[in-house]
Amino acid sequence: MIALLRGTVVERRADQVVLLTAGGVGYAVGCSATTLAALPGSGEVELLCHLAVREDAMTLYGFGTPAERDLFHLLVGVQAVGPKMALAVLSGGTPDEIAAGIAAGDAKRLQQAPGIGKRLAERIVSELQEKLAGHATLGGGVGVPAGIGDPGSPVGEAREGLLGLGLPLAEVDALLAVAHGETAAELIADALRRSRA
Incomplete structure (x- = not known):
């Protein structure tokens, strides 16, 4: 099982990169638009990987973060969602934004991905909504609080x-997953107390 690759990007395509590793082997790795945009123009890169094995092919998929990889695994666990469709969904935003949208039941957001129709989007929400609710974790145990993808909600405003105070994204999401409060101000105050504890 190939879980991680480190090497130099020698070729970029619309949905994949060719990564030349230290052993002189070049791997074609399918990536979401989010991961492709984050890859540097030169130098060594590291991608977490998933190897999909079928009768007629072995295909590598790469992810820039553990959260993206974890959400990919959840998506391909849904009936009729293959790796390419999962990458299309992941190309629609950050893992936190997509997970929050699914947790909020936002099937329309998923329909923006190529190949995802209304029925399939509703199936994804139906199968994953509970898993991605406030207690769900993506990558390294970071919680995905309900409402975090809605900038107008108290949780979204607190985020x-x-x-804006300079806290890292992963820490902010972890703090908001356990913070208590009804308003954005209360959530921020509780999160800051917890960060100093």
Whole structure:
């Protein structure tokens, strides 16, 4: 099983990169638009990987973060969602944004991905909504609080406020997953107390 690759990007395509490793082997790795956009123009890169094995092919998929890889695994676990469709969904935003949208039941957001129709989007929400609710974790145990993808919600406003204070995204999401409060101000205050504890 190939779980991680480190090497130099020698070729970029619309949906994949060719990564030349230290052993002189070049791997074609399918990636979401989010991961492709984050890859540097030169130098060594590291991608977490998933190897999909079928009768007629072995295909590598790469991810820039554990959260993206974990969400990919959840998506391909849904009936009729293959790796390419999962990458299309992942190309629609950050893992946190997509997970929050699914947790909120936002099937229309998923329909923006190529190949995802209304029925399939509703199936994804139906099968994953509970798993991605406030207690769900993506990559390294970071919680995905309900409402975090909605900038107008108290949690969304608190997230923006904490990010504005310079806290890292992963820490902000972890703090908001356990913070208590009804308003954005209360959530921020509780999250800051917890970060100093």
